[in-house]
Amino acid sequence: MADTLTRDERLYRIRHTTAHVMAEAVLQMFPDAKIAIGPPIDNGFYYDFDLPRSLKPEDLEQIEEKMREIVKGKHALTREVVGKEKAREIFHDQPFKLELIDDLPEDVEVSTYTVDTFVDLCKGPHVEDTGAIHPKSFKLLNVAGAYWRGDEKRPMLQRIYGTAWETPKELREHLNWLAEIEKRDHRKLGRELDLFSTHEEAGSGLIYWHPKGARIRTAIEDFWREEHRRGGYELLYTPHVGKSWLWETSGHLGFYAENMYSPMELDNADYYAKPMNCPFHIMIYQTAKRSYRDLPLRWGELGTVYRYERSGVLHGLLRVRGFTQDDAHIFCTPDQVEDEILEVLQFSMRMWHAFGFDRIKAYLSTRPEKSVGDQADWDRATESLRKALEAEGMEYELDEGGGAFYGPKIDLKVQDALGREWQMTTVQFDFNLPERFGMTFVDKDGQEKRPYMVHRALLGSLERFFGVLIEHYGGAFPVWLAPVQGVVVPVAPAFNDYADQVAKTLFDAGYRFEADLSDNRMNAKIRSAQTSKVPYMLVVGENEQTAGQVSVRTRTGERLDPMSVDAFLKMVAKKVTDRELI
């Protein structure tokens, strides 16, 4: 029977059972421990405990050791249907379990699973016996605080995370994957490659882009602007602060105030740093009487916004308090909306492919119970989103009722080189703001009508996107993005002039090249370029100088035949214009 299970099902059981085994081990160490829940999760499992003291990393090793012993006992997992009454007796000294029992629906079959000496309230499923768990295929990873039932008003428990697999080899592979994630950590690479920094003294969650980071951002923005020009967008620049009137009208002071920076008072008025760009774009919309002939209006802005995020959630470039959205708002007639959405989706896909992301998943979120707007508009908008996804042949998951109160949306999650998913693109209808600001356009029939408004951010925020990009490439950016595209390395000081001249030629042609004229030896220069993940190292000496050539070494260690500076320039130019992904 076990043969018929899928790998995911087998792993689910292994992880579930391993969590129980861990709970038994913890109870052996702390007989008074109160146990909460212990589900399997992606790649592993966790279990939450209320313990008499904080766990130390050494404790994990000890728990792991006990777990191995338990597992080796090949104890059977036995299921027993007990009913609520009996369950209450069994868990009379386990308050968290009692609470869970109370919350179970009446009609559900209440069961327990027993392994060795440990009985847990559990619906299963589990492995047949602990012989199915290889003692060297699991590992406890870390301890973290977690609120009982995720509620910060409830007790803080200690959560032990672990990972578990079918074989020791799979465990090793997973641990290697975790090591790779650590190696690619954008905070680490950001420091090593001198891309960006943050400064607690100057404010957490605020990003400082260093010259090399700024070069990459410039390349991203230039590309972004050009694509928007082609895509029929106009670009806007709007202020960073707005008076309370604006945020009262938009409703932000009502429903978003806790995420906004406190106001600055000036001339008896409160000014707020913007958490979103939309009200500003609407102000521009309102400067003229708009005709159906003007629509659609596609207005984009690289708009920097500020939001208050709780200090504990800040994380490098990925979760910050100040960031630049690649924002745009599309104002259109209901007739136009279908085409507009399709174009946005295609635009987004072009963007992701250009940056080297091919695996993309879509999520369609529909109307929640508490929401504003006409049902007919919601239906039409949702239909246009669905049609666009289908026209693009994209697989998508439906999140019924998962939309914002002001409109349905599509979110795109992109998968990076390590298979991790990041939510980036969002395309969102808004039936709220046009209403609040009283936006109109004059239609063919001379009647004033309400335009449709769509918010969309493709990359999301430049900071967050940069963080994902760094990790996706592990800092080895493709040539079109690399902050330094190549370093010219003279084999000896006698060739410094020639090296300088080569670098200058490439620089003047518009590329990011420099000569390394330091006192170091050639090997050291190559090493230094290599560790900064520079795509090309151009080695020049006697031969090259005489022939007007360069010897090209790539960061992959490959050596190309010597070529003229001109030929190299053409090669780089092609890679840059084609945005090749090597």
Added chain:
RNA sequence: GCCAACCUAGCUCAGGGGUAGAGCAGCUCACUCGUAAUGAGCAGGUCGUCAGUUCGAAUCUGACGGUUGGCUCCA
């Protein structure tokens, strides 16, 4: 915000009740050197901040600040 761990030179880290160490980076000097580290020397820190204990604190205690892992996966 809450729980835990951590905070020593620009970076990575060692040390630890008697007043601070390494490697790399930086600076200086020497070196005619072909595809991942030439050598020598110099300089660099009120050991996160503020209090307390002590003859003496970077080391022990507490508060504060920051960073990191979590706080969404539901028997």
